[in-house]
Amino acid sequence: MPIISLSSFKGGASKTTSAICLASLFCDDGATLVIDADPNRSATTWARPGGLPFQVCGEKEAAKLMRTQKFEFIIFDTPARPNDVEVEDLARGCDLLIVPTPPDLLGMDAMALMAKSLPPDTNWKVLLTMIPPPPQRDGEEAMSALKTQGYPVFSRGIRFYKAYKDAVTSGVPVYKVRGGKVAWRDWTEIKNEVIQAIKG
Ligand SMILES: Nc1ncnc2c1ncn2[C@@H]1O[C@H](COP(=O)(O)OP(=O)(O)O)[C@@H](O)[C@H]1O
Ligand SMILES: [Mg+2]
Structure with missing residues (x-):
């Protein structure tokens, strides 16, 4: 039962979006649970209309749910803004820590700070998100900067599409909304890489 956690120092980095999309991706392979440990409860809000093909539960509900049901994938x-102790707990409590970041200075700086506070044996990977469309080159530039600096990074990022906001509003996975199939391709293309990364 692999556990994948999403974390970033910065808010609005696409943690919740990535958690829901990864769960939408993995639930085809087995029962998947998203544990919503954010007091803002954004993942829970996304799930509320009932259109997601997996369960989302609160942190305090999770233990009991996992006792009564068998899950193949857990996404946290x-x-x-986790503090140092929380970052350590989080890193030790998962098989793979994914740190999503938009390809901008504030996001990348926050990612670098988080990298410093991770325990040295953490299995983690950066996911570039909200990559603006061409001719903007922010995504490519951030990717090459990350690689040059030796950060573990997924070989492709997640592009910016309005479909993500629409998916939250409708309470469904992104591939279900208009324009969402193109957005979804980014996730299907990194699926194998995520599986490889879980194995460490
Ligand atoms: N790839 C993307 N394209 C467009 N909008 C995105 C994308 N990823 C996230 N968003 C939007 O950015 C905002 C912040 O994303 P969210 O996943 O809630 O971040 P976090 O959980 O890190 O605070 C949300 O409105 C979300 O719909
Ligand atoms: Mg969130």
Whole structure:
């Protein structure tokens, strides 16, 4: 039962979006649970209309749910700005820590700070998100900067599409909304890489 956690120092980095999309991706392979550990409860809000093909529960509900049901994948969505102790707990409590960041200076700086506070044996990877469309080159530039600096990074990022906001509003996975199939391709293309990364 692999556990994937999403974390970033910065808010609005696409943690919740990534958690829901990863769960939408993995629930095809087995029962998947998203644990919403953010007091803002964004993942819970997304799930409320009932259109997601997996369960979302609160942090305090999780233990009991996991006793009564068998899950193949656990995805942890967390609040921004964790302190050092929380980062350590989080890193030790999962098989893979994914740190999503938009390809901008504030996001990348926050990611670098988080990298410093991770225990040295953490299995983690950066996911570039909200990559603006061409001719903007922010995504490519951030990717090459990350690689040059030796950060573990997924080989492709997640592009910016309005479909993500629409998916929250409708309470469904992104592939279900208009324009969402194109957005969804980014996730299907990194699926194998996520599986490889879980194995460490
Ligand atoms: N790839 C993307 N394209 C467009 N909008 C996105 C994308 N990823 C996230 N968003 C939007 O950005 C905002 C913040 O994303 P969210 O997942 O809630 O971040 P976090 O959980 O890190 O605070 C949300 O409104 C979300 O719909
Ligand atoms: Mg969130």
